[in-house]
Amino acid sequence: MDLLDDLHRAELAPIIWLQGLPDAVRPVMELVSVLGTDTFFLLCLPVLYWCVNPALGLRLGLTVLLAAGTNAIGKLAAHQPRPYWIEPGIRPLSVEGAFGLPSGHAQIGTAAFGRLAAVVARPWAWWTAGALVALVCLSRVYLGVHFISDVVVGVLLGLVVLALVSRFERPATRWWRRRPLWAQLAMSVALSGALIGAAALANVPYAGWTPPLSWRFAGAIDPQRLDTVVTLAGVLLGMLAGASVMDRLGWFDAGGPLGQRAARWALGTAVAALIWYAEREVLPQTEAATFVAYAVLALWVQVGAPVLFIRLGLMSRVERRSRAAVH
Numbered sequence: 201m202d203l204l205d206d207l208h209r210a211e212l213a214p215i216i217w218l219q220g221l222p223d224a225v226r227p228v229m230e231l232v233s234v235l236g237t238d239t240f241f242l243l244c245l246p247v248l249y250w251c252v253n254p255a256l257g258l259r260l261g262l263t264v265l266l267a268a269g270t271n272a273i274g275k276l277a278a279h280q281p282r283p284y285w286i287e288p289g290i291r292p293l294s295v296e297g298a299f300g301l302p303s304g305h306a307q308i309g310t311a312a313f314g315r316l317a318a319v320v321a322r323p324w325a326w327w328t329a330g331a332l333v334a335l336v337c338l339s340r341v342y343l344g345v346h347f348i349s350d351v352v353v354g355v356l357l358g359l360v361v362l363a364l365v366s367r368f369e370r371p372a373t374r375w376w377r378r379r380p381l382w383a384q385l386a387m388s389v390a391l392s393g394a395l396i397g398a399a400a401l402a403n404v405p406y407a408g409w410t411p412p413l414s415w416r417f418a419g420a421i422d423p424q425r426l427d428t429v430v431t432l433a434g435v436l437l438g439m440l441a442g443a444s445v446m447d448r449l450g451w452f453d454a455g456g457p458l459g460q461r462a463a464r465w466a467l468g469t470a471v472a473a474l475i476w477y478a479e480r481e482v483l484p485q486t487e488a489a490t491f492v493a494y495a496v497l498a499l500w501v502q503v504g505a506p507v508l509f510i511r512l513g514l515m516s517r518v519e520r521r522s523r524a525a526v527h
Contacts, residue, residue, distance in 0.1 A: 204280060204301075204349075211347045212287050218342045219291055226293060229339040233294065236305030236336035238268040241312050242435065246501050250468055250509070251461040254454050258443055258502075259369065260315055265436050267311035267361045268304065269395050272429045274357065275299040276402035279409070284344045285418035293343040299423045303346045303354030309336045310358025311365070318366065333358075381448055388440035392433040392495075399429040426487065434491040438498025446503045453516045464514050468505040472497060 234240050241264045249257030280301035284292040298304075313329035337351035376384060403424050411421060446452075454461075479493035509515035 207349055208281070208283070208286065208347055211349060212283065212290065214348065215283050215290055215341055215344060216287075218338075219293070219344060221342070225342070229342045230294070232335045233305060233339040233343060235332060236309035236340070238264055238304070238308050238432070241308065246468055246472065246505075247465055249454070249501065250464045250505060250515075251454055254451060254506075256319060258439070259365075260312060261439055263315045263361065263365050264308060264312050265432060265439065266365065267308045267358060269429070269432050269436070270357065270361065271302060271304040271307045271354070272298075272432065273395075273399050273402050274302050275304070276399055276424065278302070279406055279423075280350075281415050281418070282345050283347055285415045285421075288417050290344040292345070294345050295419075296345045297421050297423060297425075298428065300346055301350045301353060302357050303337070303340055303350040305340050306333065306337050306346075306351040306354025307358040307361070309333045310355050311361040314358065314362040315365065318362075376444075377447060381444060384444035385441050388437050388444065391440065392437035392491075395433045395436060396426065396429055399426050427490065430487045430491050431494050434494030435498045437491075438495040438500075439502055441495075442499045442502025442504075446506060449503070449507065451518050452506045452510060453518050456515070460514055464505070464509050467512075467514070468501070468509070471500060471505065475500060 241260070245257050245261045245264075248260065275298055278299060278301040280299055282296055282300040284290045285300075310333050313332050317325040317329040333355065337346075337355065340346040340351055341348055376387075379387070403426075406424065409424065411418065411423075415421075475493065475497045479490060479497075483489040483493055506515060510517060
């Protein structure tokens with residue numbers, strides 16, 4: 201990795217220069233940085249799924265998961281530091297415990313904003329998506345958590361994810377829907393397990409690895425942990441299984457009066473918050489418990505909440521002849 205080490209050293213000066221900008225820049229960069237997180241999109245998706253367009257919510261969710269999952273595996277495979285881990289002159293304006301290359305914010309932001317731009321299919325949407333991605337990338341470099349090369353690779357991988365989704369989403373959806381429900385559920389389990397397995401395999405070449413002395417400014421880190429991957433795998437299982445069950449039950453109309461939509465959001469979010477609280481404060485802090493909790497959370501979003509909304513009169517089912525439009 202001597203080439204990468206040399207590249208990283210050459211990239212330190214621009215980061216230090218960026219951090220020399222007025223302090224008023226910092227809160228703006230911190231806010232912009234949030235736009236590239238999987239957490240941001242996964243928090244927004246229930247609103248989109250329950251209150252705007254379930255098809256778009258599901259598709260965007262799977263795009264984010266694909267980008268986040270491949271990014272987590274890529275980080276483990278590359279085993280590269282963050283700028284402030286190796287240079288005391290760079291301020292850690294955000295603290296990260298995972299490896300740096302490729303940038304998850306850049307990859308997820310590119311895939312997600314690109315997916316939304318493709319839906320709008322207007323030049324202004326693509327320009328807006330590009331501007332947002334550029335700002336997210338700039339914020340990550342400014343905060344001292346990524347090299348310029350990290351965000352460049354992240355954007356390129358995000359474009360790959362976007363291209364794969366654009367090419368294979370519809371045929372894959374048609375193929376999936378033709379399978380019996382038991383097969384869909386089995387494949388949901390298999391895919392979530394494959395995500396964890398791929399991440400574990402990425403760590404195999406680094407068995408016995410410890411952070412090098414040159415990373416001493418990172419503090420206490422354990423970047424080989426699979427916590428993030430386990431969380432994503434749980435969400436993937438719940439999302440795929442929940443969508444499959446919802447498809448059998450019959451899809452729903454996410455329209456209706458604004459007050460009705462607000463009631464859905466409030467009730468659905470309250471239950472989701474309880475599940476999240478249980479995962480943090482009640483369940484044992486193990487990877488198995490985390491996996492199950494996030495699978496349950498995604499199942500609630502995908503199928504539990506819509507079924508409850510329908511029974512409470514907060515949502516109506518779509519006509520049978522219109523269900524194909526959901527996918």
